[in-house]
Amino acid sequence: DLVKLTADQFNTGSLVGKTVCITAGPTREPIDPVRFLSNHSSGKMGYALAQACIEAGATVKLISGPVNISPVDRAEVIAVETAEEMLSAAMEHALGVDLFIAAAAVSDYRVAQRAPQKLKKVDSDDLQLVLVQNPDILASVAKHPQRPQCVVGFAAETNDVVRYAKDKLARKQLDWIVANDVSRTDSGFNHDDNAVTLISATSEQSISLAAKNQIAAQLVTILAASL
Amino acid sequence: DLVKLTADQFNTGSLVGKTVCITAGPTREPIDPVRFLSNHSSGKMGYALAQACIEAGATVKLISGPVNISPVDRAEVIAVETAEEMLSAAMEHALGVDLFIAAAAVSDYRVAQRAPQKLKKVDSDDLQLVLVQNPDILASVAKHPQRPQCVVGFAAETNDVVRYAKDKLARKQLDWIVANDVSRTDSGFNHDDNAVTLISATSEQSISLAAKNQIAAQLVTILAASL
Numbered sequence: 001d002l003v004k005l006t007a008d009q010f011n012t013g014s015l016v017g018k019t020v021c022i023t024a025g026p027t028r029e030p031i032d033p034v035r036f037l038s039n040h041s042s043g044k045m046g047y048a049l050a051q052a053c054i055e056a057g058a059t060v061k062l063i064s065g066p067v068n069i070s071p072v073d074r075a076e077v078i079a080v081e082t083a084e085e086m087l088s089a090a091m092e093h094a095l096g097v098d099l100f101i102a103a104a105a106v107s108d109y110r111v112a113q114r115a116p117q118k119l120k121k122v123d124s125d126d127l128q129l130v131l132v133q134n135p136d137i138l139a140s141v142a143k144h145p146q147r148p149q150c151v152v153g154f155a156a157e158t159n160d161v162v163r164y165a166k167d168k169l170a171r172k173q174l175d176w177i178v179a180n181d182v183s184r185t186d187s188g189f190n191h192d193d194n195a196v197t198l199i200s201a202t203s204e205q206s207i208s209l210a211a212k213n214q215i216a217a218q219l220v221t222i223l224a225a226s227l
Numbered sequence: 228d229l230v231k232l233t234a235d236q237f238n239t240g241s242l243v244g245k246t247v248c249i250t251a252g253p254t255r256e257p258i259d260p261v262r263f264l265s266n267h268s269s270g271k272m273g274y275a276l277a278q279a280c281i282e283a284g285a286t287v288k289l290i291s292g293p294v295n296i297s298p299v300d301r302a303e304v305i306a307v308e309t310a311e312e313m314l315s316a317a318m319e320h321a322l323g324v325d326l327f328i329a330a331a332a333v334s335d336y337r338v339a340q341r342a343p344q345k346l347k348k349v350d351s352d353d354l355q356l357v358l359v360q361n362p363d364i365l366a367s368v369a370k371h372p373q374r375p376q377c378v379v380g381f382a383a384e385t386n387d388v389v390r391y392a393k394d395k396l397a398r399k400q401l402d403w404i405v406a407n408d409v410s411r412t413d414s415g416f417n418h419d420d421n422a423v424t425l426i427s428a429t430s431e432q433s434i435s436l437a438a439k440n441q442i443a444a445q446l447v448t449i450l451a452a453s454l
Contacts, residue, residue: 033385039262068295109354118385127336129356158260158345182261
């Protein structure tokens with residue numbers, strides 16, 4: 001496979017001596033002991049990036065929400081469930097690293113009052129679920145005094161993808177953002193393939209539809225060169 | 228393995244010529260194209276029941292929500308996502324069968340207004356999610372003029388398990404209900420083991436902690452004898 005060979009050759013040793021922290025997968029926000037809010041992130045992109053960074057020689061910590069993927073050999077996995085747990089893990093493991101990649105699809109909201117017992121179906125037809133905003137993990141890391149050297153975010157959108165991504169890049173003080181059109185039926189959430197645009201304050205590079213591990217290798221090539 | 232051997236011997240041929248329909252797994256209720264409400268059901272109990280019914284000689288249709296389990300050999304799988312899709316599949320496949328087992332953990336509620344595009348995080352801290360009740364699949368099947376000969380429900384509860392189960396048995400006009408304490412840390416949702424109580428209007432039988440396929444074989448033994 002020529003693309004993978006090429007990417008591997010570029011990446012070999014490109015991250016030797018570097019520390020990388022990656023978040024991956026969805027978070028789950030409990031409503032009660034059996035119900036939760038979540039999203040369709042499979043974790044594949046984050047795990048592929050961890051694999052690519054390992055192959056490039058980095059020391060990798062992978063903060064992972066609940067996924068059904070085999071662990072990445074030689075990456076240290078920190079398993080979390082909620083956004084608040086992911087934030088704690090990021091504060092412990094991401095500060096001061098060379099490269100932080102936030103590939104997780106963190107739930108923006110959690111349930112205001114988590115019920116200690118399973119909620120019973122009530123007689124009324126409607127139910128109001130009050131949600132409160134979760135902490136912004138990416139911005140918390142990017143704006144921290146011990147900020148990683150390079151902070152990379154993802155923008156998974158269904159419309160106006162690049163516009164939203166550039167806004168997020170500036171607002172959260174990121175170095176790079178990977179824009180991802182999840183409305184495409186051939187890529188994105190829960191797919192093995194992806195097509196992304198890697199955006200910085202001064203550049204914009206499209207990576208065309210390919211397997212997520214090939215996309216990951218190409219992203220790592222560009223990111224490693226920027227360190 | 229003595230328990231499995233015994234159960235297999237009881238079940239061999241006990242459902243020959245019988246039609247069985249089983250629901251399994253969680254449902255997912257979309258909030259927008261990327262977010263959803265769901266629950267911790269793994270689908271293991273429903274899949275184990277399908278396997279046990281196949282081994283007992285039945286023709287099995289398995290209506291399955293999104294799970295990460297290998298399909299059951301010789302069972303016809305109907306894959307669904309939402310409660311409404313599961314109801315449609317049940318109306319098509321469950322009516323008139325000999326045995327209907329509703330092992331799925333159907334979301335009681337769905338989001339009133341599904342957003343066609345990914346919702347943006349808003350400036351206000353709170354978000355009200357309006358939920359409406361989903362159709363009651365089990366009661367719809369049990370109270371239908373073409374009701375299956377035998378209708379079995381599950382009651383996954385975290386407290387007052389048997390009391391809630393008996394109430395559900397009567398209210399939904401079931402023949403049997405399998406009461407399941409999902410607050411136990413050694414069994415239930417997402418575990419390979421389970422411990423249940425099988426309840427009818429006139430009887431109550433406890434099945435102690437065992438692997439889900441052994442629990443399934445014991446349940447099928449009792450259910451087959453009742454047909």
